């Protein structure tokens with residue numbers, strides 16, 4: 001077990017000012033190595049200006065199968081959207 | 095000697111990035127003053143989102159219908175979220191949430207002065223959503239291009255959520271204006287009280303603004319106070335007229351040559367009085383925040399204890 005490499009998730013910021021986006025994963029012995037592998041695997045053509053690596057086991061994820069009960073109370077609130085409120089004649093910039 | 099030699103290498107790269115419209119990210123080198131300036135501005139923005147929940151929260155239990163109540167709760171919930179996005183963005187600059195809250199409580203850090211006015215009638219909820227959120231949006235849209243990456247991205251997220259806020263407020267005003275004389279008077283009275291404080295939200299005139307020049311050079315701010323205020327007035331006057339409200343400013347007049355509305359003088363003495371702690375509700379707003387924070391202490395402690403316990407029992411299993 002101990003000599004098995006760990007799984008890392010790789011996130012890349014393609015341009016300054018943008019969010020890091022998930023691009024894939026890889027195996028490495030530690031975080032620094034994961035960063036170097038990520039550079040070699042995912043940014044050979046200038047795809048990014050910044051890389052984050054996160055050990056996959058440190059990610060807590062919601063389950064798609066729980067979708068209905070997890071998001072349920074959020075779906076029945078049309079009033080959260082601006083489109084629900086009609087504007088009077090002559091008003092457009094609101 | 096070339097002047098640029100005096101610059102530390104980091105500072106040259108920094109200013110070059112800003113000049114090229116590139117974002118500064120948390121791990122980049124930045125001048126200490128840029129960092130402090132951002133901490134001041136973003137945390138003030140965060141505090142405003144949170145303190146702003148108070149005048150609106152005041153009417154949740156008294157909303158005139160179940161639907162209006164649900165809408166107002168959804169709006170106030172959004173504002174809490176905005177506070178969170180902005181506190182998190184401030185924390186990327188190397189300051190803790192506890193320090194930020196502490197600065198609010200000691201008065202070292204400010205929040206938007208408009209929230210020191212009371213919400214006296216249901217129409218005030220309309221006026222706040224329509225005017226205060228509109229003014230905030232005008233400012234926030236310009237800040238989507240601010241130079242600090244986490245702040246700019248928080249602004250994009252917030253602006254998306256804001257449009258429903260101003261619409262629901264305007265919708266309350268519109269509904270009242272379509273109602274009885276008493277309801278129309280109530281709407282007009284709310285506009286009369288919120289109009290001038292809304293104009294003050296944009297801060298002092300450009301010539302007198304303490305932080306403006308440096309903030310513009312660093313692109314923390316993108317448009318001047320007066321510029322933003324003018325845009326707000328131009329929009330709001332049209333919106334007021336469309337539903338039969340009268341803007342309480344005898345000097346208000348369309349200026350054909352400028353292509354903008356001219357408007358009367360702002361009472362800067364009132365602005366100074368309210369910002370320095372002597373508005374109608376300053377003490378109440380801070381006292382309420384402190385009490386809520388104090389009363390929540392046991393929840394934070396219980397969560398920390400629970401987390402420690404979980405960690406111990408997980409270690410036992412392993």
Ligand SMILES: [Fe+2]
Nearest residue numbers: 143172173176
């Ligand atoms: Fe907000």
Ligand SMILES: [Fe+2]
Nearest residue numbers: 173227256259
């Ligand atoms: Fe809002």
